[in-house]
């Protein structure tokens with residue numbers, strides 16, 4: 001627990017390190033905003049997902065692979081996702097995808113994770129506007145299709161936007177957390 005009295009667990013899975021890089025940037029940004037080392041980062045390949053229950057605020061990071069499939073470490077842990085008890089926890093999601101290469105499946109895993117967690121009792125924050133992207137279909141959108149269910153990053157086609165998006169999103173999380 002930091003001096004700020006707040007502790008955030010960030011759990012991610014990443015195959016080619018893009019989600020990992022985003023996780024580290026989000027950690028740096030939130031630590032800077034809270035002026036304390038509030039974020040602990042865990043790769044779910046090495047840390048059991050269950051450990052996230054120790055945190056009141058949790059950030060999950062996931063990438064989409066193979067035409068709308070889960071990143072491989074999330075796939076391996078998928079049964080555990082449904083076992084999580086996140087009652088009264090606050091959860092924010094972020095996803096990595098490729099909107100041009102996989103326009104019909106952009107950020108699908110982000111949406112699948114959101115749906116899988118929806119029975120866990122958590123409250124979601126950090127919805128993200130869908131403007132500024134070019135894709136055909138996504139399971140990562142809210143029901144009204146106006147937002148992604150979490151921060152949507154595309155380092156293949158919009159790498160230059162990633163840092164600003166992370167910065168804006170982290171400020172948004174701070175506001176939503178009050």
Ligand SMILES: Cc1cc2nc3c(=O)[nH]c(=O)nc-3n(C[C@H](O)[C@H](O)[C@H](O)COP(=O)(O)O)c2cc1C
Pocket residue numbers: 013014015016017018019020063064065066067068069071096097098099102105106107108155156
């Ligand atoms: C073989 C392959 C399949 C992919 N399939 C999808 C997809 O269906 N939807 C999507 O949005 N992105 C897809 N992507 C893009 C990845 O999500 C993107 O490269 C991401 O940054 C990978 O993050 P990671 O290295 O953290 O796993 C795919 C990439 C590759 C190489």
